[in-house]
């Protein structure tokens with residue numbers, strides 16, 4: 001049988017076959033750091049047997065899972081807090097404006113609405129034309145405002161003078177509505193931006209920590225499976241050796 005390479009385990013200083021363990025240089029940095037924490041003098045050329053390595057690999061897996069869970073919990077807590085924080089109540093603009101309207105404001109709104117419609121223009125033209133025809137032709141014997149309709153002029157001036165401030169009042173209220181709307185928008189935007197920021201942090205944590213950790217855990221699991229397979233093979237070989245020696249013994253008897 002060819003001379004097999006042997007090595008000495010750093011933990012219990014027993015001699016092992018080289019394939020029954022790993023050199024520190026072949027280990028993951030995380031696992032290696034755990035071993036170095038227990039054996040500060042360990043070098044990368046040192047050897048550790050599978051049996052003792054398993055403990056460090058399991059500790060490493062445990063540590064990664066715990067730190068990931070802690071980080072995820074922390075981010076989730078921040079997100080929940082951000083979503084629950086409603087330091088600003090969204091105002092129903094129409095509702096609150098409607099409730100706060102005085103009688104005068106409601107009248108001014110109605111006048112402005114009517115003054116800005118086609119119906120108003122048609123009625124107005126009809127009244128003007130009727131006024132002029134009645135007075136010019138003296139229909140029904142009525143001619144209280146003969147040509148050039150000075151009284152009509154006065155009436156029109158009065159209507160224009162009153163209508164202007166009424167429309168302005170109504171416009172002020174439209175500006176109020178816009179201001180409240182934009183205030184609502186501002187606060188909603190602020191909140192969504194905050195939530196988006198936390199979601200970004202969550203995604204970053206997922207791609208930068210959890211995913212690489214998962215891959216490393218899978219790698220460690222495969223290594224541990226390989227170690228178990230090796231030990232099984234050893235056991236089987238021993239069993240066969242025992243069986244053959246037993247049957248040798250029986251045939252000799």
Ligand SMILES: [Zn+2]
Pocket residue numbers: 009010011012013014048049050051052
């Ligand atoms: Zn050992």
